Amino acid sequence: MKAFTLFGPSDTILLFGAASSSVSSRTQLSFPQTQRLLFCRAETDASVSLVNVPPNLLLAEREEAKAVLRMFLTNQGMNRLTAARKMKKLDRFVDHLMLRLHTVYKTRYLVGRELTTPEIRDALIPYLDEFVEEHGDNFVEVLEYFPIPIVKENNTNANTNTSDDDNYVVESSEEFVQKATSHSRASNNTETPNLPPHVVYLEELGMELEVIKEVIRKFPAFAYYSLEGKIKPVVEFLLDLGISKSDIPAIITKRPQLCGISLTENLIPTMAFLEDLGVDKKKWAKVIYRFPALLTYSRSKLQATVDFLYEMGLSPQDVGKVLTRCPSIISYSIDEKLRPTSHYFDSIGVNPAVVMSRYPQVFGLSVEASLKPVTDFFMQKGYHVADVALMASRYGAIYSFSVEDNLLPKWEYFLSMEYPKTELVKFPQYFGYSLEERIKVRYEVVKESGVRLLLNQVLSLSDEDFYKLLKRKVKKKNACA
Structure with missing residues (x-):
């Protein structure tokens, strides 16, 4: 593991770096309390170069790193609620991921350029994959109890030289979080006459200031997205796709991360990838409005979901229709939602591919809390499981209805209509x-x-x-x- 060190808010900063087993260099520098700098120790002459790195960039990148880690946990089979709770315990490991970024993209920091979302993902996802390979099922516990040795340190060779990467030091995350929060509060003050440019721009699009504040509160990195470099190009691209200007605020509110994606390196290639998978390119405006998060998922996640749809028995044409009509299907966990739901429909004699192709939203429901109660309801009313299977095949949306609020009152009225019970098997759409x-x-x-x-x-x-x-x-x- 790289010999990284985080320094705190004290005036005196210590840099440590081992040149050999017998000699350790120690450089002590003093700076004013208000000045926070990024340090890089050069191996060649042991000199120290100082480059200012704005705290807001570091905070934005830390939020991106957290988003990548949270997404990685869900892709490993953890449900989103559990992943969100687990993230509260992983602050130290997130700091470690930040150091990883600083190592991989050191030259970018030297010139003061902000990292893009794809760059952050490209650096961190393979690194996280290595954790899974090394620690297997215990990798989440390893992250939670970090720092324990994640990659064995090469301390056995007494004559091994350390590179400049081994002595890379950054400002503590706590400090730049505090600074950025303070800046955010100032920016969100409605009495401040000079609002940030991107806030003014969003207000001109029709986005309420309170909504902008809420977006920044939930996703602080958004406060530091460049207007000209990130937000405006994405908004203009969405407008060119045919999305109404009045719909832009809703899209940004649902998925502010969309504005952090590079058009040329990520967003457009992802759209082309999805079109190859069957998404109707003529309906991108509707698809993005329904589920803007679709364009922020990794290619591997998109492909994995599509592969499962093929595994269920859907045709390429049906897969394209599902992705176009219900793009949120990509957000459903294969192991916690799609596969259990498919198995359940199989168990009662329903072809899950039929339900998926017609009513994909049903696959986002809980088997125990939503599907089984509906089946049990009709079984208790005297129907056979084969009858329920026919009803589900003809109108899978029946499983999305509440038993108490929908099925029961309509059933009671149906009994007064003097129809035989078989009429509901023929026409379960009655409940819709x-x-x-x-x-x-x-x-x-x-x-x-x-x-x-x-x-x-x-x-x-x-x-x-x-x-x-x-x-x-x-x-x-x-x-x-």
Whole structure:
């Protein structure tokens, strides 16, 4: 492991670096309390070069590093809630990831350039993969109890020289977090006459100042995104795709990280990748509005989900339709959502590929809390599992309804409609219509007319077609009389 050191807020800063086993160099420098600098010790002449690194850049990059780590945990099978809780215990390891960035991109810091999201991911994801390979199932525990030796330090060779990377020192994360928070508070003061340019720009797009504050509160890195370099190019690109200007605030609110993605290096290539997987390129405006986070997932995550859809039995055409109509399917954990739901439908005789192709949103529900209660409800009403399977195949959305608030009151009214129970097996879409505004109104009209219509005819026809059919039925009845 690299011999990194973090210094704190004291006025005196110590730099340590071992030139050999018998000699250790120690350089002591004093600076004013308010000045915080990034130090790099050059191996050639032991000189120290000082380069200012704005705290706001370090904070933004730390938030990006945390986002990468959180995403990595979910990709390893941890659900998002657990990953979010676990992140609270990983501050020390996040600091270590920051040092990793500083090592990999040292020359970028020397010229003061901010790292892009793809650069951060490219540096950290392979590094995290190495942790999994080395520690296996224990890797999360290793991160939580960091610093324990993660990569064995090469201390056995007494004559091994250390490079300049081994003595890379940065300002403590606590300090630049405090500074950036203070800056953020000043920027968010509504009484401040000179708001940051990107805040003014977002307000011009129709984004409320309070909403901007909330976005920054939840995702502090957004406060430090460059207007000209990041936010504006992404917004203009979205507008060119056909997204309405009025929809931009909602998109940014849902996924502010989108504004940190490079158009040429990440966003556009990811869109091309998704188009190859079947996303309808003519419908990008709707897809992004529905689920802007889609463009922030890694290629490996996208491909893994698509591969599972193929494994379920979906055709390439169906996969494209699912990704276009329900792009949030990418956010569902394969091991915690997609696979268990697929197995459950299999267990009751339903082809999961059919449900996925027609009602993919159902796969985001809990098997125990949402799916099983619906099946149990119909079984308790006297239906066989084969009947429930038919209902699910014909109208998978039935599993997204609340038993107490939807199924039960509509079932009770259905019993008064004098239809056989088999009518619901033929037309489970009945539960998708409003009880007060559609079902009761239409059925009362049919009942008063004295004729009989199929449940499908009562509910699925447009008003015009419904009354035309009813008129023909009444006329035929009168003619027969």
